[in-house]
Each structure stands twice: as C-alpha cells, then as structure tokens.
Amino acid sequence: MQEYSPENALLAGRTILVTGAGDGIGRAVSLALALNGATVILLGRTLSKLEAVYDQIEAAGGVQPAIYPLNLEGATEHDYLEMAEKLEVEFGSLEGLLHNAAQLQLLSRIDDYDMQTWFQVMQSNLHGPFLLTQACLPLLRRAEDASLLFTSDHLGRKAKAYWGAYAVSKFGIEGLMQVMAEELSNSNIRVNSFAPGPTRTKLRAIAYPGEDPGKLKSPEQLTPYYLWLLGPGSLGTTGMALDETSDVFGHLRSSREDGSAFRTDAD
Numbered sequence: 001m002q003e004y005s006p007e008n009a010l011l012a013g014r015t016i017l018v019t020g021a022g023d024g025i026g027r028a029v030s031l032a033l034a035l036n037g038a039t040v041i042l043l044g045r046t047l048s049k050l051e052a053v054y055d056q057i058e059a060a061g062g063v064q065p066a067i068y069p070l071n072l073e074g075a076t077e078h079d080y081l082e083m084a085e086k087l088e089v090e091f092g093s094l095e096g097l098l099h100n101a102a103q104l105q106l107l108s109r110i111d112d113y114d115m116q117t118w119f120q121v122m123q124s125n126l127h128g129p130f131l132l133t134q135a136c137l138p139l140l141r142r143a144e145d146a147s148l149l150f151t152s153d154h155l156g157r158k159a160k161a162y163w164g165a166y167a168v169s170k171f172g173i174e175g176l177m178q179v180m181a182e183e184l185s186n187s188n189i190r191v192n193s194f195a196p197g198p199t200r201t202k203l204r205a206i207a208y209p210g211e212d213p214g215k216l217k218s219p220e221q222l223t224p225y226y227l228w229l230l231g232p233g234s235l236g237t238t239g240m241a242l243d244e245t246s247d248v249f250g251h252l253r254s255s256r257e258d259g260s261a262f263r264t265d266a267d
C-alpha cells in the first residue's frame with residue numbers, strides 16, 4: 001500500500017482554481033486538492049468562508065492556497081479579465097479549473113417563476129462559468145495538460161418539474177462542456193462534466209428541507225472522483241458527462257480497495 005507523502009503527491013506542481021470553494025463540495029474538494037499537492041485558488045463570494053478554508057488547509061499541512069473573492073452573480077467581463085491577469089502574474093498557468101459554485105434559490109413552477117431570481121441563477125450558474133472559462137483559457141493553454149471540469153447535476157441531463165432556472169442552467173453547463181470539448185479536442189485541455197448526486201450540503205437542504213441529512217453522503221466522500229478528474233489520471237478523458245457510476249471510475253474504485261496515495265481529509 002502506497003502511503004501519502006509530499007514526494008508522491010498526486011497533484012504536485014498543479015495550480016487549480018475552484019469556484020464556490022467556501023462551502024459544501026467545493027470546500028471539501030479544495031482541501032483534498034491542497035493535501036494532494038495542488039496550489040488551490042479559492043474563489044467564492046463570502047470572504048470569511050474562504051479564509052476558514054485557507055486556515056483549514058494550512059492547519060492540515062496542505063500546500064498554501066490563494067484566495068480570490070468574487071461574486072459570479074455581479075461580476076463583469078472586466079472583472080474576469082482582471083482576475084486572469086493577476087493569476088498570470090502570480091502563477092503563469094492553470095492546470096485545472098473546477099466550476100463548482102451554483103445556487104438554487106427556490107423551487108417554483110414556471111408560471112410563477114420570479115424573473116429576477118431567474119436571471120440571478122443563470123448569471124451564477126451559467127453566464128459566470130462561461131465568462132470565467134473564456135478569461136482563463138489562455139492560462140489553461142499554457143499548462144502542459146489541463147482539466148476543465150464543470151459540476152453538473154442529473155437534473156441538467158433529465159429535468160424535473162419545479163427545478164426552473166437551476167435545471168436549465170445545468171443543461172446549459174452540459175452544452176457548454178460539449179461545445180468546448182469539441183473545440184479543444186486537439187489541445188492540451190480536457191473538458192468534462194461531473195454530477196455529484198445527493199450530497200449533504202446547504203444547497204441540498206434548500207431543495208429537500210424535510211430530508212434527514214444524516215442519510216446523505218458527505219462532500220468528503222466525493223473527493224476521490226474530483227482528484228482523479230483534476231489530476232493526471234484523467235488525461236485522455238474528454239467530452240464526457242460523468243457521475244459516480246461511470247465506467248471511467250472503475251479502476252479508481254478497485255485501486256482504493258487496495259489503498260491509494262490520495263488524502264481525502266485532514267486525517
């Protein structure tokens with residue numbers, strides 16, 4: 001069994017930007033990435049939450065991260081370009097971009113769907129990721145290999161009533177992933193989407209307030225999938241709409257039965 005050590009860190013030398021890094025899945029994945037050798041850029045809208053993740057990474061002995069506060073809802077093209085310029089000066093290239101931030105706001109039938117809420121959700125969940133990706137493409141191109149990963153949802157592959165702008169934004173994310181995977185098929189950048197399935201987070205609690213959260217998997221249980229998708233193991237995998245049951249994770253599951261070099265929490 002191969003134990004973790006800084007020398008065999010899976011993601012050593014990789015700089016990875018994570019949106020929505022302050023809570024839920026983004027928080028757990030950011031910690032796991034840093035513990036596996038990546039320099040993580042923690043992007044989110046609540047500075048205090050990003051600072052708490054920063055402290056958690058430092059306390060656990062992960063690679064020192066960076067913080068970039070940004071609200072995808074209000075950010076303009078200029079904000080994204082300014083961010084990319086700063087990242088270029090500081091890091092030179094990006095080996096990974098994880099689009100994880102999203103909001104649900106509410107469940108409502110389309111008849112009654114509030115227009116302001118519709119625009120807010122589409123801005124955070126779809127237009128923001130488009131603008132951020134566009135601004136970061138030169139940085140991703142500068143990497144030896146790079147992983148562009150969109151967080152999707154099964155509702156963005158088969159919708160259900162009342163999921164409104166959230167479901168529609170995730171269909172858009174799947175479309176953006178497919179368009180970009182084709183456009184970048186002969187490049188150093190692989191492009192995929194991953195649908196996490198029911199996970200114990202704030203977003204899930206908004207959708208299912210009566211559910212017992214203890215029956216859901218924790219965000220930490222998802223981290224091996226993200227480590228593989230953002231790491232060198234996924235080289236050659238592109239244009240795929242994935243979830244935990246996807247064939248590409250078969251060897252990941254069997255290798256974890258034997259033990260692996262991953263660290264998925266602070267222990």
Ligand SMILES: NC(=O)c1ccc[n+]([C@@H]2O[C@H](COP(=O)([O-])OP(=O)(O)OC[C@H]3O[C@@H](n4cnc5c(N)ncnc54)[C@H](OP(=O)(O)O)[C@@H]3O)[C@@H](O)[C@H]2O)c1
Pocket residue numbers: 019020021022023024025026043044045046049070071072073074099100101102103124151152153154195196197198199200201202203204
């Ligand atoms: N949990 C599930 O069961 C589930 C299932 C399928 C898909 N997903 C997907 O998984 C991803 C992560 O969701 P989660 O469950 O971890 O949700 P979460 O706990 O609510 O975390 C979402 C994160 O995104 C941030 N965020 C939201 N809007 C933002 C904006 N406009 N600008 C910057 N940051 C913003 C939030 O910031 P604040 O902390 O400041 O609010 C939060 O840190 C999402 O893409 C979601 O669609 C989740």
